[in-house]
Amino acid sequence: MKQTKSLFRHFLKGHFLFIFLPPIVLIFLSAFIESPINGEELNALNLFYFVLLLFGFIIVAFVVISWIFFLRLRKRLTRLQEVMSFSANHNSFPRPISVQSDRMDEIDQLGSSFNWMIQQLENSRKREYEEELLRHRLIANLSHDLRTPLTILRVHVTRLNKESMSLEGQNSLSEMNHTITRVGDLMDDLLSYTLLTSGKHPFRPTSTDIGRLVRASVAAWYPVFEEKEIQIDVDLPTEETLYWEADPKWMTRVLDNLFQNILRHAAEGKYVNIVVDVEKEQIIVADRGPGMDNSSYERGAGIGLSTSNYMLKKMKLKADFTSNDNGTRVAIGRA
CATH class of the missing domain: 3.30.565.10 (Histidine kinase-like ATPase, C-terminal domain)
Structure with a gap:
C-alpha cells in the first residue's frame, strides 16, 4: 500500500517549527529591526521577563498541543481496537471500519489493511460454505443413486439362492448378501452423518x-x-x-x-x-x-x-x- 502522509512526521515537523521558529524570529527582530524592546522604555529586567514569558508560553502551548494530539491519537486507536475485538467479545464476524482515504496516515493504512483482511476472510468463508453444500449434496445424491444397483444385486442374489448349487456356491451367495447389507448400512451412516453435520437433524436438548x-x-x-x-x-x-x-x-x-x-x-x-x-x-x-x-x-x-x-x-x-x-x-x- 502506498503511503501518502505520515502522521508522526507531520507531528514532529509542526512541533519543531513551533518551538524554534518564535525564538529565531525574536532574535532576528532584535538584531535588525529597531523596536521599543531595545529602547529606553524597556530596561534589561523587563526584557528578561518578556523572554521568560515568551518561553513559558511556548512550553505551555507545546504541552497543550501535544496533549490534544495524543488524545486524538488514542481515540482513533481505541476505536480501532474496539472494532478488532468485537468478534471476540460477541462471538461474531468482525465489521469493517471507516477509513478516510483523503488522509491515509499510518492508522488509516492499518484500518485499510484490517478491512482487506476481513474481506478475504468473508470470501474464504463463503467458498467454504459453498464447498460444504456441494459435498453434502454429492454425498446425498450418491447415497440415493447407489441404492438402485444394490437393490438389483440383492434381487439376483435372492433368485440364485432358489437355484440348486454346491455348498461353496451357497456360502458365496451368503457372503455377497452380507456385503450388500453392509454397504447399504454404510451408506445410511454416511447419509446420516452428512445430514447431521449440515443441520438437517434438529437438536432439541x-x-x-x-x-x-x-x-x-x-x-x-x-x-x-x-x-x-x-x-x-x-x-x-x-x-x-x-x-x-x-x-x-x-x-x-x-x-x-x-x-x-x-x-x-x-x-x-x-x-x-x-x-x-x-x-x-x-x-x-x-x-x-x-x-x-x-x-x-x-x-x-x-x-x-x-x-x-x-x-x-x-x-x-x-x-x-x-x-x-x-x-x-x-x-x-x-x-
Whole structure:
C-alpha cells in the first residue's frame, strides 16, 4: 500500500517549527529591526521577563498541543481496537471500519489493511460454505443413486439362492448378501452423518431421565441380542437415576450405534454388559469381542462412531473407549 502522509512526521515537523521558529524570529527582530524592546522604555529586567514569558508560553502551548494530539491519537486507536475485538467479545464476524482515504496516515493504512483482511476472510468463508453444500449434496445424491444397483444385486442374489448349487456356491451367495447389507448400512451412516453435520437433524436438548432411556433402548434391542445368542448382563437403577441435558432421540441414536457395532464386530464374544452408574454419572457398554484393533471393527465402525461423537460433543458429553483382545468398553459421561 502506498503511503501518502505520515502522521508522526507531520507531528514532529509542526512541533519543531513551533518551538524554534518564535525564538529565531525574536532574535532576528532584535538584531535588525529597531523596536521599543531595545529602547529606553524597556530596561534589561523587563526584557528578561518578556523572554521568560515568551518561553513559558511556548512550553505551555507545546504541552497543550501535544496533549490534544495524543488524545486524538488514542481515540482513533481505541476505536480501532474496539472494532478488532468485537468478534471476540460477541462471538461474531468482525465489521469493517471507516477509513478516510483523503488522509491515509499510518492508522488509516492499518484500518485499510484490517478491512482487506476481513474481506478475504468473508470470501474464504463463503467458498467454504459453498464447498460444504456441494459435498453434502454429492454425498446425498450418491447415497440415493447407489441404492438402485444394490437393490438389483440383492434381487439376483435372492433368485440364485432358489437355484440348486454346491455348498461353496451357497456360502458365496451368503457372503455377497452380507456385503450388500453392509454397504447399504454404510451408506445410511454416511447419509446420516452428512445430514447431521449440515443441520438437517434438529437438536432439541431437554432434561432426560437417562436410566429410563437406557432401559427402553435395551428393551428394544433385547430380542435382537437374544436371536444372536448374545448373553445380556444389565445393571440399571430402579430407584435412583440421573438426568442429562440431552436430546433423547440423539442419545437413543448413540446407543443404537453402540449396540449395532457389537452385533457387527463383537457378536463372537456372545456377551454384552450394559450399566448405568448413577454415582459416576456414566453409561457403560462392554463386550467380549476381538477389540477395536481388529481390522473388521476399524473398517466398519468409523462413520457410525463419528456420528455418535458429533452428537455427544453437541450434548456436552464424551465417550471414552478402552479396548484390547478381550473386548471393548465404552463409558459415556459428561465432557
